[in-house]
Amino acid sequence: MRSLAYTRFELVRTFRNGRLLGLSLGFPLILFFIIAAPNRGEHNFNGSGISIPLYYMVGLVAFGAMSGLISSGSRIATERTDGWTRQLRITPLKPSAYFLAKAGTGYALAGVTMIVLYASGLSLGVSLGAGRWLEMTGLILVACIPFAVLGIMLGHLLTADAIGPAVGGLVSLLALVSGTWFPLGSHGFLHDVAQFLPSYWLVRASHVSLGGQAWSAGGWIVVAAWTLVLAILARYAYLRDTARV
């Protein structure tokens, strides 16, 4: 299988890169323990009805998964500089197989981050029913799709030296306005704007723990619309990206 050969190659390469793995896991993990460990007894964070360890576990899962997926763009930008993208373009590899490999590798990285953070959450007393875990994880994985595509798009648009600040800034901004660090409340300007961001719905996946409906129809529409628009742009960016960098 041609498409699987390239996906396997990308997975082997990525998981062999210890520095990459250590940094993508390390940051969310350290942040989680710094914030959540001293506040493990708080069960109604800012009136949200969610405990602090759960709030930050899910928030950092969202943050970690998002940055893991967007950062595939940095690796792509480096590969372009090295001429690897051009070399791949003169093989029969299809664009769809390329996207699958890149998104799949990003998801694998995000998945490892999620598992490690879940384990950390359990160690600080987070407890949810099996159904809640599954629903929350499923929603997070769905909400990550636009970011997987965004990473690939940025990788083919920006150069290796520009993409670092771009990705770092974008992830921080999205995390902040989407409620990763503190609850946004249920009204106000920030809340209204955030509704239109896929990262907001990524963070909202935590509300599964309240037992209510995590995503309204609006959430599904926002995530689907971003996915569609970004996928079209990413495909365009990839197809035109054949020049020497």
Added chain:
Amino acid sequence: MQIENTIGVELRGAAKTYRTAGTVVHAVRGIDVSIDRGETVALLGPNGAGKSTTIDMVLGLTTPDAGTVSLLGEPPKKAVAAGRVGAMLQTGALIRDVKVRELLAMMAALHPHPLEVDEALELAGLADIADRRTHKLSGGQAQRVRFAIALVPDPGILILDEPTVGMDVEARRTFWMSVRAFAARGKTVIFATHYLEEADAYADRAVLMSRGRIVADGPTSEIRARVGTRTIRATLPEADVAELASLPGVTSADRRGEEIVLICSDSDAAARALFDAYPCARDVEIASAGLEDAFIELTADPDDSSAEAEQQEVLV
């Protein structure tokens, strides 16, 4: 009944113009080249001649603004999708965190009818470093890995863009032996190079480009003859260079210490005139121009400023 197409690579009126930051660069200005299957052709020319753009058009990495390109009778993208093309590109670094063998195995898996990975390793002289990580290789070794990447699809058409840059003399010799062995399987090979002796020694034919046009196309011996210049060298301490240059058959004259060098359009007439005017001339040598001289003459700018203006039209 289908008639077998004998053309390997064909460009017809292919042209490409780039627009960047207010300037227009006519990289390739409509070229016609037809290369038969099994031919080995060198693409020569100074920097900015249009070699790289031509190669990008052949590989389907750039679409010509005008004209057509075909590989084995198909458009480049189709030939690439069918795995009929292998290329060694000019690149910065190899992809990291993989072993040489893993990289080649993956590339082989992308193609419908690849070589055995071991055979590609053998052909490129990589058998003993197959288990090394790609980012731990020397420049010459990395270049051989790129060569193996180009070979592993078992392509009908092999494109090499300045393949021996960074190789020492011995590595170059071994490399060209491998290319020859592969070409002998009936493959079409096109290589771009700055090294004229490589074109001379390893190509059946040379295509010489200058400022986006083809200025010569034929066997290297023919190109050398086409220029037709010869040089006369003689020891002649007291002659005036301007007077020498005005002798019949002489295009230009130069002095290097006691020695004079005459570039001649008609060396017979020039030699007669030289002996008539300067009976004391001694150590006279008449030689035909090398490929290097032919290269310089054919690619020289006839008029620097006008050519520059033609190349880059500033947009208002």
